[in-house]
Amino acid sequence: MDIEDTLLMIPGPVKVAPRVLRAMSRPMISHRSGEFGAIYSDCAGLLKQFFETKNDVVIMTGSGTVGMDAAVGSVIGKDDKIVTITNGKFGERFTEIGERYGKAVPVNFEWGTPFDLEKIEAALEQGAKAVAMVHNETSVGLTNPAKEVGKLARKHDAVFIVDGISSIGGNEFQTDDWNVDIAITGSQKALAVPPGLAVVSVSPRAEERFLAKSAGYYADLKAHLKSARKSPAQTPFTPAVPLFFALQEALHMASEEGFAARRARTAKQAESVRMAAKALGIELFPKVDELSHYSNTVTAMKMPEGVTDDKLRGGMKKQGVIVSGGQEKLKGKIFRIGTMGVCSSGDILRTIQTLELVLAKEGRLSARGAGVEAADKVLGA
């Protein structure tokens, strides 16, 4: 098996379309040229549609984390409080970043369980300059109620920062309608670009509250906004030019499909994985309530009893299908299938069929083909 000839079904980096890979391999151009500026501006315009926002967006070279880092570090100084809501690994990352620059006030929920809005409001009532949350907790496959937290943030006059890294473009995400002051995504998720770019939208309201000097030098939203507003548009530091080529091509692909159509397709695809899991007697990991829902970009499932991570994921990898395991405290307890970007029905069916093969080998499959049938029923609908 060649690792580059496998089916990548992890929640990022996701499969990249051949035409995007080809665009990415163009010869270098100067990053200070009008040509680069035109690419930046074209991407920024399409990203605004992707984010459903009128706010400015900046494109930074780095992982999604550099966007989270820039968001918190541009707003939170030594004496500022930031409420960080956690129910998974990436929520905890906001707490770590908040502690690095100011005072984090974590509101913790068990990994994979819904937010309790009353607890969040109680924390905000103590006064905070910002509140940060993860919209789609990649680590547990749960989508959190950003709209409702956005209302609380506005009510308590806090800058609302949302990690939309594995969400924007896959799940519904309305930056402006939900009062999201700073929204972040990464290139390797629903955009279906290789990893290496973070995209950050900034509301005028957030910008007014920026620190005079942001905490970080590289991760400084003020510097990125200033450069992006130049004509031609620029970046403050040398950008990863090939990833901009790829981003532009991928945004055009998404735009051809239609941003809303892509979100609807992504939702249907995740539903097909959930139905397959149900048919195979595999339990979904996250708990949901009326405000949170199963993620449309990543499905987290409990490891079937008596099956080890090595047997399940190792067995699938041997068949050329790569899925993710649990992170940190969930290692060996769950497995995750990513379905976003340019994932196809065929990709999903092959994944479920491979899962069935592995379960059969472990004596954990009751009815052969039941998972594929259930998935196909949703996908064909």
Added chain:
Amino acid sequence: MDIEDTLLMIPGPVKVAPRVLRAMSRPMISHRSGEFGAIYSDCAGLLKQFFETKNDVVIMTGSGTVGMDAAVGSVIGKDDKIVTITNGKFGERFTEIGERYGKAVPVNFEWGTPFDLEKIEAALEQGAKAVAMVHNETSVGLTNPAKEVGKLARKHDAVFIVDGISSIGGNEFQTDDWNVDIAITGSQKALAVPPGLAVVSVSPRAEERFLAKSAGYYADLKAHLKSARKSPAQTPFTPAVPLFFALQEALHMASEEGFAARRARTAKQAESVRMAAKALGIELFPKVDELSHYSNTVTAMKMPEGVTDDKLRGGMKKQGVIVSGGQEKLKGKIFRIGTMGVCSSGDILRTIQTLELVLAKEGRLSARGAGVEAADKVLGA
């Protein structure tokens, strides 16, 4: 003219070899796989040879600046002093970063003029936790005496940070012999990879002096070292996978040529540009002394009298050859030709010939072909 079908002769991003572009366009793989770890480790091993060091190296996703940011932010806290030596734009960047995290003590020299070691020592005598300098000032085409500053740093017990971004792999650069505690390079220079990766080497001596918490979250050398030492090697945050594919291929290309052979070729190529300039009556911009020398990776020349930046660079671009102008206070006063990485003799001759054409059009060429002849004489030797 298609911008992707031009000859890129700027001091980074530089031309990328077709085989590196092809390697870069491979399908995505998981960044948490053993396969990615093997690529990271292979690159790190070759980079140690590139850096002439036994120190650990980490590969960060971001521009070279994220490496400078991480270096200073991992060592310099609020009350720490850092001596920053400047004779160009990138030296000034160290001052900005130093001021962001601690107390910068700038030792400023006019852009493009040599260091005065006595002034540097006088600053170090006041006590400083670190001293930072740029080895090859890309903005002015001058290579500064790192070895000598390294001796002063050691004598005064300061962590020695060197921006080797446009230098390492092109100019002579002996990380260990010169006592460089933290050396930084960027992928888009002598490595001839597209931009988007910073490489940083860290001595045990620097690591001992790391802050308990580095200033930045994303730009945190401690986190990068910790992940790089895992087996398989990892990155703390999702890496730009395609740029790692490209880096590995480019390092193998450089290793096939031989790192020392590449440096010797690069030196000869810069010499050929200087000789062409001389033959064309164009003055080199930087002033040199016995310790500093003309850069082997970028040649900065004064704009010929009566010729505007627009006529010179714009005219060359019309012929498909892209060279750089001056930055900030040097805008319109100088122009720069980069010659590093996989730049060929043919590339240089085409560049000089195009420069001659433009000069002729402006009535500033005395003897047609004199520049090409002078360059060829050096290149053919």
